[in-house]
Amino acid sequence: MKKAIVTGAGLSGLSASAYLAKKGFEVDLFEKHEIPGGKARIFSAEGFTFNMGPSWYWFPEIIEKFYNDFGLSSVDFYSLKKLDPGYRIYFDNDLFIDIPADKDALNDVFETVEKNSSRKLDKFLKNASQAYNLITNRLIYKAETGISGWFDWDILAVLLKFKLHGSLAHYARSLFKDERLIRIIEFPLAFLGAFPDKIGSIYNIVNYGCLKFGTWYPQGGMYKIVDAWVKIINDLGVSIHYSNEVEDFEVINKIVTGIFTNKKSLHADYFVSAAEYHHTEQLLSREFRNFTEKYWRNSVISPSALLFFIGINTKVKNLIHHNVFINSDFEIYMEDTHVNWKWPEAPSFYVTCISKTDASSAPEGMENLVALIPVASGLEDSGKIRDHYFSYIIQNLEKITGQIIMDKIVYKRSYAQTNFISDYNAFQGNAFSFANTFSHYSKLNKLLRNKYLTNLYYTGHTSLQGFGIPMALLSGKLVTGKVEADYNKLHS
Numbered sequence: 001m002k003k004a005i006v007t008g009a010g011l012s013g014l015s016a017s018a019y020l021a022k023k024g025f026e027v028d029l030f031e032k033h034e035i036p037g038g039k040a041r042i043f044s045a046e047g048f049t050f051n052m053g054p055s056w057y058w059f060p061e062i063i064e065k066f067y068n069d070f071g072l073s074s075v076d077f078y079s080l081k082k083l084d085p086g087y088r089i090y091f092d093n094d095l096f097i098d099i100p101a102d103k104d105a106l107n108d109v110f111e112t113v114e115k116n117s118s119r120k121l122d123k124f125l126k127n128a129s130q131a132y133n134l135i136t137n138r139l140i141y142k143a144e145t146g147i148s149g150w151f152d153w154d155i156l157a158v159l160l161k162f163k164l165h166g167s168l169a170h171y172a173r174s175l176f177k178d179e180r181l182i183r184i185i186e187f188p189l190a191f192l193g194a195f196p197d198k199i200g201s202i203y204n205i206v207n208y209g210c211l212k213f214g215t216w217y218p219q220g221g222m223y224k225i226v227d228a229w230v231k232i233i234n235d236l237g238v239s240i241h242y243s244n245e246v247e248d249f250e251v252i253n254k255i256v257t258g259i260f261t262n263k264k265s266l267h268a269d270y271f272v273s274a275a276e277y278h279h280t281e282q283l284l285s286r287e288f289r290n291f292t293e294k295y296w297r298n299s300v301i302s303p304s305a306l307l308f309f310i311g312i313n314t315k316v317k318n319l320i321h322h323n324v325f326i327n328s329d330f331e332i333y334m335e336d337t338h339v340n341w342k343w344p345e346a347p348s349f350y351v352t353c354i355s356k357t358d359a360s361s362a363p364e365g366m367e368n369l370v371a372l373i374p375v376a377s378g379l380e381d382s383g384k385i386r387d388h389y390f391s392y393i394i395q396n397l398e399k400i401t402g403q404i405i406m407d408k409i410v411y412k413r414s415y416a417q418t419n420f421i422s423d424y425n426a427f428q429g430n431a432f433s434f435a436n437t438f439s440h441y442s443k444l445n446k447l448l449r450n451k452y453l454t455n456l457y458y459t460g461h462t463s464l465q466g467f468g469i470p471m472a473l474l475s476g477k478l479v480t481g482k483v484e485a486d487y488n489k490l491h492s
């Protein structure tokens with residue numbers, strides 16, 4: 001039987017394991033932590049259950065397609081609730097705009113802020129639908145070929161159109177005058193890893209996701225997604241080895257023959273690493289690495305994140321499930337994070353309060369808050385720095401809620417660059433992979449397989465352009481296609 005070993009039980013590793021097993025591979029999945037999920041893990045403390053990673057369930061249609069590949073549907077595992085409003089954006093802490101789930105209501109919101117802007121929003125979303133259809137139906141399946149696979153007139157025509165729009169920041173400014181509407185378009189860029197001026201307008205696909213399809217929540221929590229994929233791979237017979245960190249590959253005559261973990265060793269025919277690309281390369285001797293250290297040093301890394309998991313022993317006012325706080329220094333903040341690579345003076349940030357929707361996430365009468373500040377990767381990270389930003393967030397929350405929050409905190413944990421390194425072997429402590437820029441995409445995506453060791457493959461959020469849960473799941477599907485094609489070539 002054909003045997004495959006997958007490293008890393010994050011969403012990408014779970015997806016790769018599922019697709020490989022479906023294709024008839026005997027799969028062993030190795031994960032350094034004692035639970036699956038990777039960045040999508042949860043932890044519980046003092047009666048609270050906190051999401052450590054994803055909280056925005058966007059693009060339900062794309063996620064659904066992954067379940068469909070296994071003859072299943074998300075309803076087999078959880079029910080989805082559409083949040084309305086999808087999210088709230090605070091500007092300078094007092095004024096806020098709620099983003100309604102319904103498109104007509106959204107048009108009204110835009111009109112209230114700027115006359116005639118709903119027509120422009122329609123135009124923006126119509127263009128975005130073209131990007132969405134191109135990317136989801138065609139481009140992502142060409143991801144492994146890199147730019148050479150895009151030489152197709154339909155694809156080039158749409159790409160050219162978006163190229164003419166310039167960056168997303170420029171495109172948004174050509175349509176809207178009011179800074180608040182521009183920020184509504186720009187805020188998801190905080191997770192895309194580059195300065196807004198460097199992110200192409202084709203990334204309005206992200207706006208399309210949140211404004212057109214809306215923001216959803218799996219009842220019972222985001223970890224339901226991980227539970228679902230673990231159930232799928234268990235049913236397909238995948239063996240999962242938790243608390244097993246892959247430390248080395250055995251290489252004989254330029255073929256990988258096995259792995260060594262901190263606990264055991266195992267042989268196989270094919271090896272898929274869903275751990276970070278850079279980390280996987282570090283496990284190989286220099287001669288077998290696809291990229292040099294210089295390449296990685298010069299790559300534009302996405303931000304890391306400073307997270308606070310906070311339990312509060314009272315109900316808080318004026319917060320909904322998703323809350324984004326954008327202050328007037330947004331541009332300076334983005335520059336500090338993406339250009340100057342320093343801790344920001346007055347960061348914009350995001351707070352999720354899932355207890356507003358999900359009573360099981362906090363003890364009765366209490367609130368579960370996770371605050372997230374995207375910050376540059378590779379910065380010095382210390383308790384003192386974290387404390388400074390914790391006070392900053394609590395002060396801002398106190399202003400918004402009109403409540404004393406500091407005295408009501410019954411649980412607090414912080415998480416930042418050093419945790420991303422120790423937990424995920426994340427390059428420079430990044431949280432969101434690499435910047436979604438054209439030059440990086442053209443190099444990395446076509447190297448889903450090692451150039452020298454032809455049975456070693458890379459998958460996961462650092463191996464593909466794009467962001468989030470859909471791309472993690474897609475990466476498992478893409479890498480399986482590559483492994484299967486190589487297997488068939490060898491055995492034809």
Ligand SMILES: Cc1cc2nc3c(=O)[nH]c(=O)nc-3n(C[C@H](O)[C@H](O)[C@H](O)COP(=O)(O)OP(=O)(O)OC[C@H]3O[C@@H](n4cnc5c(N)ncnc54)[C@H](O)[C@@H]3O)c2cc1C
Nearest residue numbers: 008010011012032038039054055056246275460461468469
């Ligand atoms: C704070 C935060 C918020 C986010 N919010 C959202 C959101 O709202 N919506 C959204 O769609 N996406 C969000 N994302 C992005 C999303 O979480 C990721 O894109 C996705 O989870 C990445 O999955 P992955 O499997 O590629 O990588 P990972 O989750 O990093 O998985 C890699 C796995 O490999 C394991 N590993 C590493 N090295 C080894 C080794 N040597 N041996 C064995 N195992 C190893 C790690 O422990 C980990 O389990 C967020 C991410 C973060 C960090």
